Amino acid sequence: MSGPTVHIVDDDAGIRDALSWLLASRGLAAVEWPSGEAILAALPLEDCACIILDVRMMGSSGPEVFDQLRARGCLAPVIFLTGHADVPVAVHALKAGAFDFIEKPFNDNQIVDVVLAAMATHAARQADAAQRRDLSDRLAALSPRETEVMRLMLTGSLNKQIADTLGIAVRTVEVHRSRILTKMGVRTAMELAHALSASPDPVG
Amino acid sequence: MSGPTVHIVDDDAGIRDALSWLLASRGLAAVEWPSGEAILAALPLEDCACIILDVRMMGSSGPEVFDQLRARGCLAPVIFLTGHADVPVAVHALKAGAFDFIEKPFNDNQIVDVVLAAMATHAARQADAAQRRDLSDRLAALSPRETEVMRLMLTGSLNKQIADTLGIAVRTVEVHRSRILTKMGVRTAMELAHALSASPDPVG
DNA sequence: AGCGCTATTGCGGACATCCACAATAGCGAA
DNA sequence: TTCGCTATTGTGGATGTCCGCAATAGCGCT
Numbered sequence: 001m002s003g004p005t006v007h008i009v010d011d012d013a014g015i016r017d018a019l020s021w022l023l024a025s026r027g028l029a030a031v032e033w034p035s036g037e038a039i040l041a042a043l044p045l046e047d048c049a050c051i052i053l054d055v056r057m058m059g060s061s062g063p064e065v066f067d068q069l070r071a072r073g074c075l076a077p078v079i080f081l082t083g084h085a086d087v088p089v090a091v092h093a094l095k096a097g098a099f100d101f102i103e104k105p106f107n108d109n110q111i112v113d114v115v116l117a118a119m120a121t122h123a124a125r126q127a128d129a130a131q132r133r134d135l136s137d138r139l140a141a142l143s144p145r146e147t148e149v150m151r152l153m154l155t156g157s158l159n160k161q162i163a164d165t166l167g168i169a170v171r172t173v174e175v176h177r178s179r180i181l182t183k184m185g186v187r188t189a190m191e192l193a194h195a196l197s198a199s200p201d202p203v204g
Numbered sequence: 205m206s207g208p209t210v211h212i213v214d215d216d217a218g219i220r221d222a223l224s225w226l227l228a229s230r231g232l233a234a235v236e237w238p239s240g241e242a243i244l245a246a247l248p249l250e251d252c253a254c255i256i257l258d259v260r261m262m263g264s265s266g267p268e269v270f271d272q273l274r275a276r277g278c279l280a281p282v283i284f285l286t287g288h289a290d291v292p293v294a295v296h297a298l299k300a301g302a303f304d305f306i307e308k309p310f311n312d313n314q315i316v317d318v319v320l321a322a323m324a325t326h327a328a329r330q331a332d333a334a335q336r337r338d339l340s341d342r343l344a345a346l347s348p349r350e351t352e353v354m355r356l357m358l359t360g361s362l363n364k365q366i367a368d369t370l371g372i373a374v375r376t377v378e379v380h381r382s383r384i385l386t387k388m389g390v391r392t393a394m395e396l397a398h399a400l401s402a403s404p405d406p407v408g
Numbered sequence: 409a410g411c412g413c414t415a416t417t418g419c420g421g422a423c424a425t426c427c428a429c430a431a432t433a434g435c436g437a438a
Numbered sequence: 439t440t441c442g443c444t445a446t447t448g449t450g451g452a453t454g455t456c457c458g459c460a461a462t463a464g465c466g467c468t
Contacts, residue, residue: 085289091305094298101295143444156394159424169447174426176445191360193394197401347414362454373417378456380415409468416463425454432446438439 004049036065055082077118149176208253215261240269259286281322353380
């Protein structure tokens with residue numbers, strides 16, 4: 001397993017090589033792709049920490065490739081390169097979630113800085129995503145009934161009220177509650193709320 | 205008190221008037237400013253729902269005015285207008301939080317749509333901000349000791365553990381706890397966690 | 409000194425939660 | 439059908455939480 005890698009997508013071999021050498025000189029591993037189709041065919045990329053994407057290429061354009069990458073679950077930050085002053089394209093790309101949009105010819109130090117920043121945010125997002133996955137997995141492990149009880153718990157309902165709402169005995173709610181806390185890996189209802197507070201709301 | 209208003213900042217009276225008329229024809233109230241200095245001097249703007257800002261003007265440039273607006277607490281969405289294909293400026297503006305960046309000459313329907321979208325997000329942000337303010341006010345009303353107890357509560361500590369940590373009696377923690385719930389306007393600790401979960405973390 | 413606010417603590421009772429032990433029942437897979 | 443999982447409920451006791459009543463103490467302001 002190689003380390004975090006920068007993926008360069010450009011139909012101009014000269015640009016690709018220049019970028020590769022530049023990044024290599026700063027100790028960054030890079031992989032080159034001659035077209036959007038090429039990188040899309042290689043998905044999923046295990047070690048993808050950042051993608052540099054030319055806007056105008058033979059075959060699919062940069063924005064088209066970007067959309068495809070996102071559609072296929074690739075969440076790595078994308079840095080666009082363009083040789084043409086195309087403001088609408090830049091605006092659209094950034095609003096769609098691109099990390100940056102840089103005009104050619106680019107400044108070596110500038111692009112390295114942007115790549116480093118992109119890789120940093122990607123690392124942060126990875127850590128975040130790992131926690132979310134863990135949480136999702138635990139939530140998925142709950143039975144339907146347990147999920148239902150949990151939702152009521154989180155609104156602050158007492159066991160008695162939950163039992164009343166669901167038409168079951170308090171004791172049953174207690175059992176569910178206990179199982180929920182065990183499965184979710186927490187010891188109190190407060191910890192559960194705390195753990196779930198970072199989540200957008202996979203429950204409701 | 206007038207309703208939500210679009211503020212137009214441009215040193216070209218022709219553009220200003222064209223925009224004003226366009227917006228008026230769609231039932232949107234607009235106010236014109238001949239320069240960045242003019243609108244900055246009029247802060248704070250009560251009814252500001254959206255700001256249209258020309259990039260190149262006599263005096264302060266659009267981006268400079270934008271920074272000043274944000275520095276002075278104006279959170280309204282800003283739509284930049286530019287007559288020059290300036291990709292770096294567009295990229296910087298969007299990354300700084302501009303709502304959109306549009307090239308002149310603009311399409312009437314397009315700009316109206318953007319203005320409407322901006323006003324919609326502003327309304328949503330307003331509602332959000334109101335809740336945050338309410339929460340902040342309530343948090344500010346807590347005594348230092350109460351804040352301390354609350355933080356421990358939110359981590360899932362039992363009253364006994366909190367008492368132990370702070371070196372005080374359990375009864376004292378109970379009193380604090382009760383006051384906290386009252387001041388925060390909730391009835392249970394779970395509701396408190398729930399209410400605070402939307403907050404970035406004004407406590408830690 | 410007197411007043412108000414915050415922090416502190418004890419007592420006792422009502423109510424809630426947690427849990428081990430024990431048991432019944434439906435439902436889908438092997 | 440037997441096995442395993444989920445849902446269900448009860449008893450009883452240990453522990454935790456909530457709250458009214460009552461009281462002491464420091465601190466800053468008038």
